[in-house]
Amino acid sequence: MNDDLLGRHRAVLPDWLALYYDRPLEITHGEGRHVWDAQGNRYLDFFGGILTTMTAHALPEVTKAVTEQAGRIIHSSTLYLNRPMVDLADRIAQLSGIPDARVFFTTSGTEANDTALLLATTYRRSNTVLAMRNSYHGRSFSSVGITGNRGWSPTSLSPLQTLYVHGGVRGRGPFAELDDYDYVAACVDDLKDLLGHTRPPAALIAEPIQGVGGFTSPPDGLYAAFREVLHERGVLWISDEVQTGWGRTGEHFWGWQAHARSGPPDMLTFAKGIGNGMSIGGVVARAEIMNCLDANSISTFGGTQITMAAGLANLNYLLEHDLQGNARRVGGLLIERLRAAAAHVPAVREVRGRGLMIGIELTKPGTDEADPAAASAVLEAARAGGLLIGKGGGHDTSALRVAPPLSLNVAEAEEGAAILEDALRSIQ
Template structure:
């Protein structure tokens, strides 16, 4: 991309709007799992627009569904009118959710979905108290920033809700990191009980949890943690909200939703990202009584519009018809195994974790566990130079995030592991000097 476009971007866009890479790229074409920048260089995409291009690029079935809707001339109507694809998609998602008497409300993003979940929960319980998990991320709006437990993404201490944070998110560096799975779950559940007794007035509205923390660095808790949480929540009449914005649609491989690894069913779940395969769509599924608790009028101008729901319905159908959840499990196992082999040879890698096609590689200073943002930054540049795009996150900005489209092939997985191995070796060499 030309320096001129970078300069123009920085002149008119906010300073806090981050760009990846020392020399940012402009993506101008894409096909399959590969994208091409404005200089003509092609990359294997292992971040998928932040987990959003879940099926990949230029998928005929999805493009045809969008074109079919475009051909009607109806791009927009608002929720004041019936939208056939919206109803069909809601029926399908409600059934897939496993939530009893489920109803669905569509939004434009995960942030908006989580804002809606907070509004419903606080209205239903007549309380503004929320429980969240340390190192969490739930969006960039006023209330969702208020429940985000990661200082790097908390732009303001002001909030419309009162938040109490519990342990359980960042296992690698948490105070219970050396515990067994069972002891870890027990300690986190006991911490939840203590937080309820010491930092709340008791009548908490809801707890919101990412089954795998996304922005926080793809942190994976032991299976059963959410079940332990929910036992305490049920004892106190507190609602449970599962933030499935990144874990939904089979990406974890094991299950369709992240919460299913824990043997629980939430009162509500939020979704976005992969459902639209690039189109702006999000939403919330909730028990009917919870969804219907509002006593004021509301609509959504753009949420669930004809274009986004037509594309999302085609995306969901494609995902289910082609068992992309199974492919996520298969390719994820291969990636995790390969990355752990790489980690065994390079102590600049402190941790490799994940499920399915949600994998985090935490970089540390060789010989210890000190977070190494410079190593992560170097791996980002090295992979880009070799034709692979990856993501970055974590509390200390030292975690490489891998989340390719769920249509990933065996050959592409092997290619990516080769590039990652070479790039991590370079970071090891630099940090060991």
């Protein structure tokens, strides 16, 4: 049956629509931190549909909210008043840290970043955008144009002039050997030099922790230091929180808060986890920025009632059960367990991350050369052991991505770490 489905997939869907595993997996249902495939095999899920299943599979509170809302009305568009949309916008505006915040809902992180770029370039009357090397911001024409990861950038054509900044990858690049203080100073000097050679940009867009890039991040405070330079020139700061938002990093609710010396960003974008699998994205911005458009604009599916009901229930559950705190506690245990396991595997260059957002970078032993074949082999071995994880990391895709639902418990963390340790050892 799976072979038949794979054949049909290949016959009607694009060749570039990637599938994990030599024998691709059909997931039929899930519960808690586990999913099952079409053959009845059970897996511990440490990737959550690319960080979208944020709290748990089949979370009763979310399932109930979706079912009840579906029985009333599913959708009406933004042309009509929508109570669930206003309710969720209220909560997100309060949580964002952005003063006089306005919220616009989309259906994905890609669309959220696309909207943020529209707002920034309109507000600033500039089509120049600063982005980070090794970054990823989506698959639309504009978001591909600011993606600094060639493996996810299929065209160089773009409506934007994009200039790429150093700093998003602490362990590689020309400043990697510096200590954190000097690293930040060098990146700031590079930014100042870049700004001296170009017309004033609209904005800097940056992921506090780069997701597709392999869960890499700069030292705390880098974006605060950038913000001070940008603010002097009127350049906006957009924090792409599509993967780092909602407490996943454990230490903070938003990724930007690790760089909070100069206050919140001018805009933040969100998606993925807030819907717990439902399609929700959005932008939060200061009112003067959000309201700068002078033409009509609506969203047909952004903010639709059924997704807003799911988002409200999911956010309430996350806050009431302190899943940010759980990510800090259980994630801290998991990352230390993985570091101990990796110490005996020469192919592991680094185990990095925060909370339940952990990257394991693989290289050819004794070198800094990326080893995507090893990453694929570990992915297969983990699946064989009953664990699902992800991949990422630059154009060579040699980093493993570990991002379980935030309700992960200690026993599940230990179980997953043991499976992953065996998978890592299997490539030696």
